[in-house]
Amino acid sequence: MRSDDPRPRERNVNRISTLGAIGALAIAGGALAGCGGGSATGATVQSSAVTTAQGATKSAPSLTIATYKTPEDGTLISGANNRTLYVLTADEKSSSAHEKLSTCYGGCAAVWPPVLASGTPAVAGKANASLLGLTTRRDGTKQVTYNGLPLYYYVADAKAGQATGNHLKDGFGLWVGMIASGKLAPDGSS
Numbered sequence: 001m002r003s004d005d006p007r008p009r010e011r012n013v014n015r016i017s018t019l020g021a022i023g024a025l026a027i028a029g030g031a032l033a034g035c036g037g038g039s040a041t042g043a044t045v046q047s048s049a050v051t052t053a054q055g056a057t058k059s060a061p062s063l064t065i066a067t068y069k070t071p072e073d074g075t076l077i078s079g080a081n082n083r084t085l086y087v088l089t090a091d092e093k094s095s096s097a098h099e100k101l102s103t104c105y106g107g108c109a110a111v112w113p114p115v116l117a118s119g120t121p122a123v124a125g126k127a128n129a130s131l132l133g134l135t136t137r138r139d140g141t142k143q144v145t146y147n148g149l150p151l152y153y154y155v156a157d158a159k160a161g162q163a164t165g166n167h168l169k170d171g172f173g174l175w176v177g178m179i180a181s182g183k184l185a186p187d188g189s190s
Helices: 007-034 042-055 089-093 107-111
Strands: 064-070 074-078 086-088 132-136 142-146 168-170 173-177
Touching (some): 086 089, 089 173
Antiparallel strands (some): 064 074, 086 173, 168 173
């Protein structure tokens, strides 16, 4: 071949482009595999819940719903890491064939991450297994319900046993903790 023939150079460019694309995909895959760690934000909680839901088996519940007692609000139900669980009162009005549906998506779900599980959670403490259920979210994930209402965490609850979202009204609606009997928690601030 002649030195002014462009074909060998084109092949080298194609090889370099192909290798570059493969390398970029490997780096992107590694970055995605490394995602999910970090702080105690709602996004991490939701990511952890989704990971737990995807990795759970039928023989072991992916989550345990438990209870803890507060002097202000009574015996509240809790989820992962003993974090308080809440209901959105607007969900009470949303139903489809006897199941309450979540109305919290997008920005709402970033502040109030849904409690996700692949199967019905186990119970501990005074939590009532007969009140547990699942509802299907728009994206197909399963959200845990208690007494028929979808459950959520609150990202501002930074540690176990906090209930800063109880009777909190924000731009998404009124949020209330739930007691073990399946009733809405009292407003402990009064």
